[in-house]
Amino acid sequence: MSNNEIATDDGIDGATTTDTASNTLDPSGDPLVDHDISVEGSDSRSASSGKTVIESRNLDVYYDDLQAIDDVSMAIPARQVTAMIGPSGCGKSTFLRCINRMNDLVDSARVEGELRFDGQDVYEQDIDPVALRRRIGMVFQHPNPFPKSIYDNVAYGLRVQGRDGEVDLDQQVEESLRRAALWDEVKDQLDKSALDLSGGQQQRLCIARAIAVDPDVILMDEPASALDPIATSKIEDLIEELAEEFTVVIVTHNMQQAARISDRTAVFLTGGELVEYDDTGTIFENPEHQRVEDYITGKFG
Amino acid sequence: MSNESQSVSDSLQRNQFVARKERLYAWLIAGSAVLTILVTVGIVLALSVNALTFWREISPIAFFTGTNWSPKIAGEYGVLPLVSGTLLVTVCSALIALPVGLAAAIYLSEYASERVRSILKPALEVLAGVPTVIYGYMALVYVTPLIDGFLPIDATVIPSRIQILAIPDWLPAISGFVLALPEFTLVVPSLRTFNALSASIVVGIMIIPMVSSISEDALSAVPDSLREAAYGLGSTKFDVSTKVVVPSATSGIVASYVLALSRAIGETMAVTMAMGMSPQMPYFPNVLKNLAESSQTITAAMVQIAGADSLGTGPTFEAMFALGMTLFAITLTMNVLAELVRRRFREAYE
Numbered sequence: 001m002s003n004n005e006i007a008t009d010d011g012i013d014g015a016t017t018t019d020t021a022s023n024t025l026d027p028s029g030d031p032l033v034d035h036d037i038s039v040e041g042s043d044s045r046s047a048s049s050g051k052t053v054i055e056s057r058n059l060d061v062y063y064d065d066l067q068a069i070d071d072v073s074m075a076i077p078a079r080q081v082t083a084m085i086g087p088s089g090c091g092k093s094t095f096l097r098c099i100n101r102m103n104d105l106v107d108s109a110r111v112e113g114e115l116r117f118d119g120q121d122v123y124e125q126d127i128d129p130v131a132l133r134r135r136i137g138m139v140f141q142h143p144n145p146f147p148k149s150i151y152d153n154v155a156y157g158l159r160v161q162g163r164d165g166e167v168d169l170d171q172q173v174e175e176s177l178r179r180a181a182l183w184d185e186v187k188d189q190l191d192k193s194a195l196d197l198s199g200g201q202q203q204r205l206c207i208a209r210a211i212a213v214d215p216d217v218i219l220m221d222e223p224a225s226a227l228d229p230i231a232t233s234k235i236e237d238l239i240e241e242l243a244e245e246f247t248v249v250i251v252t253h254n255m256q257q258a259a260r261i262s263d264r265t266a267v268f269l270t271g272g273e274l275v276e277y278d279d280t281g282t283i284f285e286n287p288e289h290q291r292v293e294d295y296i297t298g299k300f301g
Numbered sequence: 302m303s304n305e306s307q308s309v310s311d312s313l314q315r316n317q318f319v320a321r322k323e324r325l326y327a328w329l330i331a332g333s334a335v336l337t338i339l340v341t342v343g344i345v346l347a348l349s350v351n352a353l354t355f356w357r358e359i360s361p362i363a364f365f366t367g368t369n370w371s372p373k374i375a376g377e378y379g380v381l382p383l384v385s386g387t388l389l390v391t392v393c394s395a396l397i398a399l400p401v402g403l404a405a406a407i408y409l410s411e412y413a414s415e416r417v418r419s420i421l422k423p424a425l426e427v428l429a430g431v432p433t434v435i436y437g438y439m440a441l442v443y444v445t446p447l448i449d450g451f452l453p454i455d456a457t458v459i460p461s462r463i464q465i466l467a468i469p470d471w472l473p474a475i476s477g478f479v480l481a482l483p484e485f486t487l488v489v490p491s492l493r494t495f496n497a498l499s500a501s502i503v504v505g506i507m508i509i510p511m512v513s514s515i516s517e518d519a520l521s522a523v524p525d526s527l528r529e530a531a532y533g534l535g536s537t538k539f540d541v542s543t544k545v546v547v548p549s550a551t552s553g554i555v556a557s558y559v560l561a562l563s564r565a566i567g568e569t570m571a572v573t574m575a576m577g578m579s580p581q582m583p584y585f586p587n588v589l590k591n592l593a594e595s596s597q598t599i600t601a602a603m604v605q606i607a608g609a610d611s612l613g614t615g616p617t618f619e620a621m622f623a624l625g626m627t628l629f630a631i632t633l634t635m636n637v638l639a640e641l642v643r644r645r646f647r648e649a650y651e
Contacts, residue, residue: 105532134535144526147549157534160544206530213534 053078053217053247054099059113061094061103061272068094069272071113076264081239081248083262083280085255087295091272092251096219099249100136101129117217134161137210141222143202145194145209150177150186153194153205157213172212180208181238200231207238211246218242220250224257236261255296259284267292348629351622358616364623370580370602372617373609380627382580386596387631389583390501390572391565393592397505398561402512403547403554409513410520411542422517429510436503437574444499445575449492495577495595503575504568508561515560519553520546551646559639563632569600578605599628 054076061069069091076082084092094103101122103109114121122132134157145153154173158164173190177183182204186197194205203223210218220239224232239261242248252258258265259280266277269291276283276292287293356364359378367379405425409418492498523546531545547554577595580602584590597605606621 138533
């Protein structure tokens with residue numbers, strides 16, 4: 001436990017020296033800064049990253065007796081791409097699915113500790129996971145469009161949230177498809193089944209579907225791992241654009257991908273332990289921990 | 302050298318015994334397939350030959366448009382009362398079984414815990430295994446008295462003073478009675494001992510397991526990735542079930558509906574026992590009376606003929622095959638329609 005905390009603290013310390021991005025948000029207004037990690041990191045964030053949107057404190061997750069996440073504390077900044085990397089079974093996907101409580105669907109999953117979204121602990125009794133997921137969208141590993149038309153896929157979220165009366169649905173669908181860089185390819189076939197699209201197009205459709213409801217955060221669980229290199233590069237370009245408006249948290253197996261697209265990188269190693277969390281540049285060029293360097297250079301994992 | 306090549310070709314030589322065995326298996330398997338086809342073709346042939354004999358004696362026009370089925374007494378062979386009796390039971394039982402069966406399937410597939418499912422699913426299969434004669438008995442002994450006792454069922458629903466104004470002229474049977482007010486009130490008469498309502502209820506219950514079991518399989522086959530996608534967009538459990546899972550399983554649900562309806566159309570024992578043997582053209586406009594009165598389905602009429610002394614000779618006997626053809630045509634049409642619907646909705650999930 002103490003190991004992890006030190007690791008995380010070090011990570012954010014490291015950010016002080018390396019980060020050059022500018023940010024005007026004042027973190028002192030952030031209710032989360034009194035936490036030990038954030039206090040140490042707050043100076044650096046005032047100069048570097050945005051306001052914290054998601055923060056975990058001593059988060060443990062168990063599947064029955066198996067511990068998948070071991071005492072993870074990390075703060076995820078707004079409107080940046082935060083990548084989580086690590087070997088298979090290290091808990092990075094589990095952590096991602098805690099953020100929008102998708103783990104609720106797994107009967108054996110048990111969560112301890114705190115996970116805060118906008119300062120609110122999402123595992124508190126009176127939090128409605130449905131409402132939470134309306135603000136935190138998700139894109140999955142395998143493209144999973146509904147067996148409906150392209151239009152109905154994008155409109156689904158607004159309809160199910162009862163917001164299709166408030167907005168111009170046609171316009172919202174078009175704009176979401178445009179932001180997902182899919183509009184030009186499908187504008188003449190919106191009534192066609194989404195299943196007729198190629199894998200890469202389907203994944204961009206899933207991204208359009210997620211952003212159509214205008215969430216605050218988009219979680220991505222290895223969104224490009226089932227796609228070919230060209231489709232992957234399109235998705236990567238898209239993710240970088242999305243970060244201008246949304247907070248993007250992405251789990252990836254692909255270290256080059258994390259290096260290319262993310263602003264900050266969290267390295268999980270076996271046992272659900274967050275070993276290092278820092279600016280992506282630092283993680284890949286000058287990691288604090290030998291284990292992280294070994295993993296990144298391919299000596300381990 | 303030649304010796305060596307000899308032994309090599311030996312080892313590659315086809316083993317005659319194995320080859321013969323393989324051929325025998327192929328024939329046996331093919332034979333089983335051909336047998337089922339031959340039986341089907343045989344049934345259709347036997348049906349049509351006898352039915353054609355019947356239609357030589359009784360004109361098909363009289364058969365398909367006649368409104369009186371009275372083979373023994375009047376020698377009239379109008380099939381419409383029987384078709385209407387069959388459709389009445391099918392539609393009314395479908396009104397019960399399709400929504401309830403689908404709801405049960407959704408519960409089993411989406412809501413029930415593993416433990417509840419492991420108890421409920423076998424229980425439903427047991428319901429499917431109850432012999433239909435018992436359903437008929439239940440209708441007669443329990444359902445009819447229960448309904449008759451509960452509902453003040455002979456009360457007038459619409460006061461007889463209110464005339465139903467728009468009576469279509471094209472209904473010849475009715476236009477003669479325009480001034481006979483009681484005919485035009487929606488009165489629910491008290492249930493007869495044999496009545497269509499209890500027959501429909503028990504047939505509906507009888508086919509629920511068919512709908513729920515097959516629909517549940519279809520719903521369970523919908524990949525979890527679609528459920529996750531829907532939950533991820535802020536859907537409630539009910540949204541996920543009704544807006545994503547059910548539409549994705551449409552083809553399987555339609556299949557279950559068609560099978561259940563075919564069973565209702567072909568159901569014999571329960572309807573014969575519960576609904577009686579009085580062929581009846583539908584009452585109109587007092588439609589509720591149809592439920593309270595006795596009627597007869599196509600299948601029940603066939604049972605009646607098959608149970609009679611005159612078995613084996615005469616137009617009455619051959620009428621059975623004409624009825625069989627009619628039934629066959631109805632179910633075939635259903636299946637073809639269902640196949641079209643299934644093709645329209647068939648979706649690969651990924």
